[in-house]
Amino acid sequence: MKLENNNIENTVLDLQPLTYIMERNGFVLAGQWDYERVTYDxxxxxxxxxxxYYLRVSGYAIEGDVDSGKAVIKILTPLLGKHHYPHGVEYGEEEGFPKNVVEKAERILSKVDEQLKQFIEEEAK
Structure with a gap:
């Protein structure tokens, strides 16, 4: 399910501070990256x-190389997924996500967005 009612989409930030902020909010990058993309779950x-349920925030490099650790990332629309054991995660709207799960995901994204904006503002000074 796409979570489009937030301001995190299209945010542009260097990979290292982005990863720091995401991990500080409980997201895991693990091995979910390649040379051009990152995925935080x-x-x-x-x-x-x-x-x-999994809240997924992905992005792609608009500058640099993710593998080198020096890239500028543009964040895509966050997704909410539902893992069905043992089959995997489904991200479709038809999964019927409970209202409380959607609201929790939106609160988390709002908190991340505030921290991203704060970092960007401090860097601009």
Whole structure:
């Protein structure tokens, strides 16, 4: 499910501070990157049996190389996914995401957006 009601999409930031802010908010980069793209995932446990939700924030390099650790990243539209054990994560609207899960994801994105903006403003000074 695309989460389009936030300001994080199209934010542009260097890879290292972006990763620091994302990890500070519980996201994991792990091995989910290549030379041009990064993907941060946040695991959100659910009360349903064998269901886990994931908040995913991806981006791509508009300058530099992610592999080198020196890249400027543009953030794409965040996604909310539902993991069905043992099949994998589905990101479609038809998954029927509970309202409380969507609201929690939006709160997390809002907090991340505030921190990204604060960092960008401090760097501009």
């Amino acid at each position: 946040l695991k959100m446990n659910a009360p349903e049996k064998n269901i886990t």
